[in-house]
């Protein structure tokens with residue numbers, strides 16, 4: 234199963250080897266539990282381990298393999314981030330995709346050797362989503378052949394970029410490029426921020442940390458201001474766009490090609506989210522198979538809480554989602570790598586499809602991951618609320634994904650633009666022009682769903698039902714939009730008035746893609762036992778998801794009430810079938826105790842001993858009487874007794 238999850242036997246084996254090596258290297262372990270550290274201590278601890286990793290990485294992993302690097306990061310540095318998180322996730326990808334060959338030769342080897350630390354500075358205090366209204370300017374000075382970076386007012390301060398505050402000395406900075414008083418829109422520039430020897434900010438740069446956040450606090454998200462700060466013309470990233478010495482602007486082959494670093498993260502973060510969901514579920518499911526509370530049959534002893542149907546219903550559909558996200562994520566990364574290769578050689582024809590797909594997936598996956606992690610936390614009762622479970626930290630990190638790389642509502646609306654264009658093709662009889670991901674919009678569906686009507690139809694009728702509801706909602710939202718415009722509404726106003734319906738269409742389309750990715754994967758599996766276990770999980774997935782969106786299929790009578798009863802019964806049937814495999818389905822992800830960082834979810838299952846040991850090690854327990862008591866509470870009580 235691990236091979237299915239991680240993509241191949243080799244990958245699963247390599248993960249085990251890497252975990253085993255790390256287990257033997259105490260210098261790479263947390264020196265004490267992270268929840269007992271201050272933010273400063275965590276940052277220090279992370280930098281310590283990061284430095285050792287830079288020295289020893291080659292002994293543990295193949296540093297050119299992103300999957301091995303990601304696993305190493307998760308084990309050693311953990312999901313709360315590290316001082317170079319953005320260096321690998323955005324700075325290097327931005328340089329790789331947007332710098333010219335000559336620029337790459339100058340900067341990439343230095344970045345890869347970690348001679349310099351970089352980040353991606355785009356968002357500002359006043360604008361994150363609306364890139365067209367960023368305020369930082371890069372004005373070309375023809376006389377010196379330099380760009381002058383400037384922050385005209387407080388709202389133009391860069392705000393949020395990870396590791397910008399304290400760790401990075403370089404950044405890819407996005408600024409509006411102005412040449413001879415003409416604004417060419419946002420463009421990426423390579424900018425040195427700090428002196429390479431002293432790490433002091435360079436003159437003209439104001440920089441710092443934005444303060445503690447809901448989670449992800451090892452990362453020093455930062456602010457940055459420029460006071461007429463000059464950089465050479467050749468620091469504009471020039472793979473696709475060029476500015477010649479005389480100020481001539483050569484435009485890129487696609488207007489949004491400079492957005493590629495964002496698409497990179499959107500494509501890769503899906504498996505990151507799946508891992509966080511599976512981690513939280515692993516903790517909760519292990520704990521639920523140890524925790525005994527109450528009886529189902531009063532004549533019998535207390536049961537493991539995992540025996541309760543409500544507990545299974547809380548956890549198992551999310552187990553199915555974690556697998557589904559992992560499979561959909563793997564497909565998306567493949568597509569991304571393909572499009573990136575094409576893009577580098579000038580073929581931009583697939584960019585719109587990739588953008589639409591990743592926008593939808595990013596939104597649905599992060600939202601459902603957050604839901605699943607929070608349910609996992611509540612499924613642990615009181616102990617889920619303790620940092621000993623570590624689930625609240627996992628939640629805090631994962632939920633950030635709903636916001637970063639494009640706020641979810643906004644990204645769903647990006648997919649909706651693509652769906653509305655596709656709907657227009659269908660309506661004008663040009664269905665043959667539809668891309669493969671939306672081809673179903675042009676296919677006539679049966680008048681009613683055939684779920685429960687055709688024996689041994691596998692998952693086909695489920696997929697058709699998802700296709701039907703997604704198509705119907707897309708066409709309905711598009712009709713509403715076109716209708717408002719026909720009535721004379723301005724395009725943007727009409728769009729806003731339909732945006733809730735449009736986003737519903739985007740979610741349904743994305744959920745269809747996820748279901749199809751799961752079905753595709755199960756169909757490919759040769760090992761009969763693995764296929765059987767995953768088929769059970771897929772049954773739960775399609776029935777649970779369909780029940781969740783049933784109102785869309787009921788409103789036009791595509792599904793009947795009796796079919797809905799059948800679907801509901803299937804959910805209960807598969808909850809029971811999955812119960813014996815539940816812990817194994819999560820243990821198959823092979824997270825080590827070091828990586829999970831959860832006292833509650835340790836592999837040994839000694840929950841109570843581990844919790845008591847952990848509580849005793851709390852810094853508050855170093856002394857029996859705290860100074861807060863001697864200084865305040867004791868005098869208060871004494872005064873009251875007088």
Ligand SMILES: CC/C=C\C/C=C\C/C=C\C/C=C\C/C=C\CCCC(=O)SCCNC(=O)CCNC(=O)[C@H](O)C(C)(C)COP(=O)(O)OP(=O)(O)OC[C@H]1O[C@@H](n2cnc3c(N)ncnc32)[C@H](O)[C@@H]1OP(=O)(O)O
Pocket residue numbers: 299300303318322323353355356361362363364365395489492493495496498501502503504505584585588636637638639640643647650651
């Ligand atoms: C194995 C694993 C290995 C590695 C793991 C890797 C990753 C780990 C996983 C997790 C990451 C962990 C930690 C990272 C933590 C944090 C990182 C966070 C970093 C950031 O947040 S960076 C800042 C991100 N900011 C945003 O995302 C801003 C969002 N806004 C936008 O993207 C845009 O403003 C917009 C798209 C909403 C609108 O842009 P616009 O105004 O310029 O365009 P229009 O709306 O007018 O659209 C015009 C047209 O363009 C099309 N379009 C838009 N974008 C693209 C694109 N990217 N590609 C192609 N086409 C695009 C759009 O569809 C329109 O087309 P149409 O035909 O006219 O409809």
Ligand SMILES: Cc1cc2nc3c(=O)[nH]c(=O)nc-3n(C[C@H](O)[C@H](O)[C@H](O)COP(=O)(O)OP(=O)(O)OC[C@H]3O[C@@H](n4cnc5c(N)ncnc54)[C@H](O)[C@@H]3O)c2cc1C
Pocket residue numbers: 319353354355356359360361362363392393394395449454633636637638639640641642643646
């Ligand atoms: C943990 C974390 C890490 C980050 N790291 C980085 C980084 O490394 N580099 C970087 O540059 N940035 C980074 N960011 C910033 C992040 O990319 C932005 O916060 C994000 O893109 C959302 O933009 P915003 O904050 O402007 O939200 P806003 O756009 O102000 O969103 C507020 C609300 O307005 C709504 N809204 C906005 N526009 C529209 C619209 N057109 N239609 C409908 N509704 C709309 C949204 O849906 C939302 O409900 C990070 C953020 C976080 C939380």
